[in-house]
Amino acid sequence: MTWRSxxxxxxxxxxxxxxxxxxxxxxxxxPSALIGQQAPTADLPPLPGKEPGLIAADLAxxxxxxxxxxxxxxxxxxxxxxxxMQLAQMGGVRMIGINHKxxxxxxxxxxAGLGDPYHAVGVDQMGRVSIEWGVYGxxxxxxxxxxxxxxxxxxxxxxxxxxxxxxxxxxxRAKQ
Amino acid sequence: xxxxxxxxxxxxxxxxxxxxxxxPLIGAARGEARLMxxxxxxxxxxxxxxxxxxxxxxxxxxVSDFSLSVVATNSHTAKPMLYKIAGVWGNHEGSxxxxxxxxxxxxxxxxxxxxxxxxxxxARVLSVQAMIAVGxxxxxxxxxxxxxxxxxxxxxxxxxNPLLQDPGLAFHPPFLYLGYVGFSMAFSxxxxxxxxxxxxxxxxxxxxxxxxxxxxxxxxxIAMGSWWAYxxxxxxxxxxxxxxxxxxxxxxxxxxxLLHSAIVVERRDALKSWTILLxxxxxxxxxxxxxxxxxxxxxxxxxxATDPARGVYILAFLCLVVxxxxxxxxxxxxxxxGGGLFAPISREAALVLNNWLLATACATVLLGTLxxxxxxxxxxxxxxxxxxxxxxxxxFAPLMIPLLLLMPLGPLMAWKRGDLxxxxxxxxxxxxxxxxxxxxxxxxxxxxxxxxxxxIGLGVWMIGGALTDxxxxxxxxxxxxxxxxxxxxxxPRASWGAMMAHGxxxxxxxxxxxxxxxxxxxxxxxxxxxxxxxxAYTYRFDGAEQAPGPNYMAxxxxxxxxxxxxxxxxxSPESRTYPTPPMDTxxxxxxxxxxxxxxxxxxxxxxxxxxxxxxxxxxLQAWIWAGVILMALGGAISLSDRRHRVGAPRRAAPVSSPPxxxxxxxAISP
Numbered sequence: 001m002t003w004r005s006x007x008x009x010x011x012x013x014x015x016x017x018x019x020x021x022x023x024x025x026x027x028x029x030x031p032s033a034l035i036g037q038q039a040p041t042a043d044l045p046p047l048p049g050k051e052p053g054l055i056a057a058d059l060a061x062x063x064x065x066x067x068x069x070x071x072x073x074x075x076x077x078x079x080x081x082x083x084x085m086q087l088a089q090m091g092g093v094r095m096i097g098i099n100h101k102x103x104x105x106x107x108x109x110x111x112a113g114l115g116d117p118y119h120a121v122g123v124d125q126m127g128r129v130s131i132e133w134g135v136y137g138x139x140x141x142x143x144x145x146x147x148x149x150x151x152x153x154x155x156x157x158x159x160x161x162x163x164x165x166x167x168x169x170x171x172x173r174a175k176q
Numbered sequence: 177x178x179x180x181x182x183x184x185x186x187x188x189x190x191x192x193x194x195x196x197x198x199x200p201l202i203g204a205a206r207g208e209a210r211l212m213x214x215x216x217x218x219x220x221x222x223x224x225x226x227x228x229x230x231x232x233x234x235x236x237x238x239v240s241d242f243s244l245s246v247v248a249t250n251s252h253t254a255k256p257m258l259y260k261i262a263g264v265w266g267n268h269e270g271s272x273x274x275x276x277x278x279x280x281x282x283x284x285x286x287x288x289x290x291x292x293x294x295x296x297x298x299a300r301v302l303s304v305q306a307m308i309a310v311g312x313x314x315x316x317x318x319x320x321x322x323x324x325x326x327x328x329x330x331x332x333x334x335x336x337n338p339l340l341q342d343p344g345l346a347f348h349p350p351f352l353y354l355g356y357v358g359f360s361m362a363f364s365x366x367x368x369x370x371x372x373x374x375x376x377x378x379x380x381x382x383x384x385x386x387x388x389x390x391x392x393x394x395x396x397x398i399a400m401g402s403w404w405a406y407x408x409x410x411x412x413x414x415x416x417x418x419x420x421x422x423x424x425x426x427x428x429x430x431x432x433x434l435l436h437s438a439i440v441v442e443r444r445d446a447l448k449s450w451t452i453l454l455x456x457x458x459x460x461x462x463x464x465x466x467x468x469x470x471x472x473x474x475x476x477x478x479x480x481a482t483d484p485a486r487g488v489y490i491l492a493f494l495c496l497v498v499x500x501x502x503x504x505x506x507x508x509x510x511x512x513x514g515g516g517l518f519a520p521i522s523r524e525a526a527l528v529l530n531n532w533l534l535a536t537a538c539a540t541v542l543l544g545t546l547x548x549x550x551x552x553x554x555x556x557x558x559x560x561x562x563x564x565x566x567x568x569x570x571x572f573a574p575l576m577i578p579l580l581l582l583m584p585l586g587p588l589m590a591w592k593r594g595d596l597x598x599x600x601x602x603x604x605x606x607x608x609x610x611x612x613x614x615x616x617x618x619x620x621x622x623x624x625x626x627x628x629x630x631x632i633g634l635g636v637w638m639i640g641g642a643l644t645d646x647x648x649x650x651x652x653x654x655x656x657x658x659x660x661x662x663x664x665x666x667x668p669r670a671s672w673g674a675m676m677a678h679g680x681x682x683x684x685x686x687x688x689x690x691x692x693x694x695x696x697x698x699x700x701x702x703x704x705x706x707x708x709x710x711x712a713y714t715y716r717f718d719g720a721e722q723a724p725g726p727n728y729m730a731x732x733x734x735x736x737x738x739x740x741x742x743x744x745x746x747x748s749p750e751s752r753t754y755p756t757p758p759m760d761t762x763x764x765x766x767x768x769x770x771x772x773x774x775x776x777x778x779x780x781x782x783x784x785x786x787x788x789x790x791x792x793x794x795x796l797q798a799w800i801w802a803g804v805i806l807m808a809l810g811g812a813i814s815l816s817d818r819r820h821r822v823g824a825p826r827r828a829a830p831v832s833s834p835p836x837x838x839x840x841x842x843a844i845s846p
Contacts, residue, residue, distance in 0.1 A: 005509045008453060009502040012460075016495050018546070021553035023471060023487045113701050113788050137562060 034150045039067075039142070040132035044122025047099055047107055054096055054122030054129070060148030064174045065094045066167070067142040068118070069135050071102040072110035077139045080157035081114045087163065088117035093143075093171050097121040100130050100138050141167065145174035179244055182232025183323035186273075189225035189280070190313040192218045196283075196306035200299035204371075212299035219287040219302050222309065223280040230264075230277050233322050237264050243329035246270060246322050252335035254727040262346040263336045268470060268486075269322035271349060275466075276312045278350075278357040282386075283309065286361070293382060300368035301361075308360055311493045319486045338728070338754040338761045344404030352397030352424060356462040358390025359431055363459035366452045367501050370508045375452060380442035383455065385815055387438060391431045392811035398424050399804040406797075407764050414691075414800070417568050422545040423465030429538035430458040433531045440527050444516035444591060447528070449509040454531070456505060460498040461538075467494055468545070519593040526586035526594070533579040540571045580634055580685060583678055584641020587671075588648065602648060606640025613637075621694055631689030638682030642675045673814025680806030687799030690772070697792045703785055711793035713774060714738045715747075720778060720787055728752045733778030733787060735765070747776040773797040 039059050046053030059065055068084060070077040088095055097118040099107045104123070111118075124130050133142065134153075143152040152170040154162060196218035203211025233246075237260050242248040250267045251260060265271040283305045290298050316322070365383045369375045401424070406414035415421065434454040440447045471487030518524035544563045551561055584606060588599045614633030621629070647653070649671065650663040696711045704719035720733040730750040737744045747765035754761070767774040772795035779788035 002510045005449075005506045008457070009499065009506050012498055012502055015546070016491065016499070018550050018553045019467065019471075019491055019494075022549040023491065109700075113782055115782075 034134050034142075035153065037150055039144050039148050039150050040129065042129045042132055044098065044124055044129055047097075047104065047121040047123050049108075050097070050116075050118060050121035052120055054098060054120065056148075059144050060146070062146040063094050064146055064171055065096055065144045066171070067096050067098060067133070067144060069098045069100050069124075069130055069133065069138045069140045071100045071138055072106040073102065074100075074138050076157040078114065080139055080141075080159070081117075083158045083160060083163045083167075084117040085115045087167070094119050098130060098133070099123050100135070101125065101127045143167065143170045143174055178232050178235050179241065179323045179325070182229040182236075183321070185225040185228040185232065186313065186317060186323070189222050189229065189276075190310065190317065192222045192225065193306045193309040193313055196222065197303050197310055199303075201303040204296040204299045204303070207296075209295065212295050215299045215302035215306075216287040218306070219280070219283040222306070223277075223284040226273075226277045226280045229323075230273055233270060233273060234261060234264050237261065237270075240333065241329075242331070242333050243325055243327070244322075245324045245326045248326055248330050248333045250336050251333040252727065253332065255336060255341070256726050258343065258346060259336055259341050263340075265349050266336050266340045266345050269316070269320045271353075272312065272316050272320055273322050274350065275353055275357060276309060276316060278353050279305070279309050279312065279360060282357060282361055290382075297368055297372065297379075297382075300371055301364045304364040304367045305360065308364075308497065311497065315486075315489055315493065319489055335727070335754070335757050337757065338752065338759045339408060341727075341754075341761075342404065342408055344400060344408065348397060348400040348404055350397075351393050351400060355390050355392075355394025355397050355431075356424075356427060356465065358386065358393055359427055359455075359459045359462050361386035361390065362431075362434060362455040363501070366455035367504065369452060370501075370504045373508055373511050375441065375448040375512050377442050377445055380438045380451070384435070384438045384442065387431060387434055387455075387458075388811050388815050391428070391435055392808045392815070394424070394428050394431060395804060395808045395811065398428060399801060399808075403801055407766055408761065414797075417544070417563075417565055419545050420465070420469055422541050423461075423468045426538050426541050426545075427458050427461040427465065429534050429541065430454060430461055433534035433538070434458050436527050436534075437531050440516075440524050444518065444524055446516040446518065446524060447531075448512045449505075450531070452509060452512070453505060454535075456498070456501045460494075460501075461542075463490075463494050463497060467491060516592075518591070521589070521596050522594045523586065523589040523591045526582070526589050529582065530579065530586065533575055537572055537575040537579070540575065541568070544568060544571070577634070580638060580681070583638055583681070584644065587641075587645045587674060587678070603641060603644055606637055606644050609640040610634070610637035625693050628689055628693030631693070632686060635682045635684075635686035635689060638685060639679050640682075642679035642682065645678075646672075646675050669817040670814040673810040673812070673817070676810030676813060677807045678810075680803045680810060683799050683803030683806060685803075687796045687801075687803060690796035691794045691800065695792060695794045697790065699788070699790050701782060701786050702789045703787075708789075708791060710774075710791045711772075711795075712739055713744060713793060715776065715791050717787070717789065720781070723750070725752065728754045730763075731778060731781070733776070733789070735776050735789075735791075737767075737774060745774065747774065749776045749778045751778050751780065768798040770798070771795065 039056065041056045042054075043056050044054035052058075054067075066087070084095070087093065095118050097120070099121050101124070107121075107123075111121075122129070127135075130138075133140075137155070139157055141152075141154040141158055142150050145151050151174050152166070154166060158167060196215055199211045199218075200215035203209070203214070233244075235241075236244050236247050237251055238257070240247065240251055240253045240260070242251075246267055246269045250270075251263050255263065259266075263270075265274040283302060286293075286298065286301055286305065290301070293301070362383050365379065365386070369379055398421075401421070402414045405416070434451065437447050437451045437454055441451045467487070467490045471490055516524070544567050547563050548561055584603055585596075585599055588602055589596075610633045613636030614629050617632035618629040649667045650660040652660050655663070698708050698710050700708055702708065702717040704717055707714050707716045709715075714737065716736045716738070718734040718736055720731055723730045723732045730752045732748055732750045735747040735749075737747060745767045747767060749765035750763040752761045752763060753759075762777050762779075765776045772793055775792035775794060775797075777790040779790065781787050
């Protein structure tokens with residue numbers, strides 16, 4: 001037996017340990033360091049017609065806000081759009097979009113085509129502000145309470161069960 | 177009753193597999209022919225019992241016996257018959273049963289057609305094969321019994337995931353499994369060789385056909401999956417670097433390397449321990465793929481309904497099989513010293529380079545696939561990230577480009593010592609074609625990405641290289657047509673197969689380059705009567721109507737496509753809504769032409785008399801599938817080579833190391 005011939009076995013053992021640890025983790029569960037923290041303070045210019053964009057100071061003025069990060073090029077955003085529309089119809093929460101690394105024309109076309117659930121949309125052309133919000137990938141949705149604290153972060157598309165099981169209860173809690 | 181018979185047959189197959197795993201191994205060690213003789217009938221019996229079990233499950237699906245838990249969760253009476261049958265393997269339990277059936281099929285093939293193998297080698301190979309079967313049968317019976325009953329049985333089933341209700345399901349998984357499981361043969365041969373402590377040309381010659389067959393199946397299986405994603409998901413994409421796609425692609429890369437390194441073992445008696453390692457790794461990657469899909473450690477569109485107990489079981493099994501074989505390798509591999517020496521410029525060296533690049537590419541994909549898991553595990557679940565196409569573009573592509581650039585050189589290189597200037601001189605025709613191809617692409621597309629024009633040149637270079645290889649072998653244009661024809665008949669089929677596979681890869685490169693770089697897409701809202709121009713084609717939307725299907729409701733749109741004002745084709749994409757389970761699917765309408773695919777998708781109605789539509793023109797898209805088919809066909813032709821079938825595999829007399837290679841020396845040099 002030589003050291004060299006043991007290399008494959010050694011690498012494999014490392015792999016097995018990682019796989020074993022991985023079994024106990026949930027890959028869909030993404031923690032956020034921002035829960036309970038104040039929302040980032042950066043403002044964003046508006047998408048034309050969707051003024052005033054994202055004004056960070058407005059988030060702490062007593063109203064519960066849903067912040068949704070989206071883009072026209074993002075497939076899962078299309079999947080969650082009906083849920084956002086439903087939420088907008090139900091009312092009871094201010095909805096602000098962060099349009100992530102998108103072109104103005106495509107973003108407007110997206111809203112014109114699929115419906116516009118947002119009260120205001122801020123344009124984050126460079127994705128800088130999304131980074132401050134701790135966005136891993138889009139779509140992501142945040143619930144911000146009246147004091148401007150993030151109370152919930154939802155990663156990935158918001159399916160109907162997420163809307164009823166997670167988003168709506170969080171909005172209710174934030175209102176109390 | 178039928179289900180209980182199936183369950184019983186499955187248990188009997190396990191018992192036979194146990195006998196097949198133990199008796200022949202002891203027999204081979206002690207040289208007892210009677211114990212070794214257990215292997216063949218046991219392998220055949222195992223196949224028969226598994227076929228009975230599979231038939232029982234299929235019958236339960238066909239008659240919609242909802243007292244079976246698998247049938248109730250995955251089937252529905254209103255489902256078309258094709259999907260009732262294909263639904264057998266459209267779920268975790270059933271697909272596992274298909275896995276073991278195919279495993280037994282390969283075992284039985286060795287028992288039936290392996291008559292020219294030395295008895296001890298055949299006994300050991302079948303024993304290793306049976307050990308794998310024992311593991312999977314235990315897994316099936318203990319954690320994923322397809323014959324589990326449900327009391328009380330529901331009146332109606334939950335239905336099959338609508339995305340799976342597609343002819344693709346009927347063929348994609350069986351082909352994929354034939355590939356995955358086929359590599360178990362190379363694995364069993366490798367482990368048997370390690371136990372014997374002997375690898376020689378005859379061994380390589382036995383292993384190659386099995387590897388080649390598995391490779392052909394896997395090639396087709398992956399392409400089918402990719403094609404299915406292309407038309408079913410409706411996003412025009414055909415490869416997403418999804419963990420499960422990677423899980424099938426890694427064994428393909430390793431298997432491709434194995435195919436090539438086995439040639440060196442066969443012809444030149446070199447690269448032995450590397451080839452053994454590759455054989456082990458290729459199948460290990462297949463097992464890893466199984467683990468990834470069924471354990472839920474990574475998020476993927478393909479993941480089966482997961483259960484932690486299953487994950488732990490497969491991981492334990494993976495450790496046992498791969499860890500055991502790698503341990504054996506660590507102990508025995510240093511014994512196997514290669515014989516043939518070769519110069520840095522030679523066919524052998526070219527194949528070594530091929531292996532290094534393929535193995536590194538495979539490692540990059542492995543790292544990209546498992547990296548999120550590593551980070552997650554090390555940070556204790558605190559850090560999550562995803563690895564996407566940018567990573568693969570930055571790492572995988574730079575490894576592939578030199579491999580593909582050098583590909584035409586390899587087959588023209590002589591064994592032992594090659595003549596690089598001579599090879600390059602013979603490739604000047606291909607080089608000229610490639611330069612012309614690059615410039616033509618640049619001119620026709622009026623600029624665009626430089627890399628894309630280069631990609632076209634690369635594809636042409638590879639095709640030109642394959643043609644040069646063929647022309648050289650038959651002395652085309654240098655001898656009379658009659659002599660060329662005579663020579664063509666003398667060229668071994670394995671060489672024709674290699675040329676086709678290499679040329680096919682060139683066609684794939686052309687397709688990938690063009691469809692990635694020059695796709696035009698229009699995503700718009702359309703009212704009936706409106707027209708949109710996509711590339712050279714004008715799509716007129718003629719409205720949409722509701723059309724009921726057997727177990728779904730479809731919205732069918734109509735597009736009239738014209739080119740230069742003349743009618744070209746009519747496209748009718750559908751958007752289907754399934755009630756059980758509730759889900760929407762898109763059925764893209766695709767019209768493939770040599771120049772590119774016309775691709776239309778209809779979305780939901782929005783507003784009054786207005787629909788969202790997605791229209792694409794994807795240049796040379798069909799070339800990808802055509803190239804892959806050519807590659808698999810090349811493999812099949814190579815498989816029909818008489819050298820792979822008859823006579824040749826006769827082993828050298830059992831002398832102490834190094835074994836003399838008879839076959840390698842007799843083989844005619846091309």
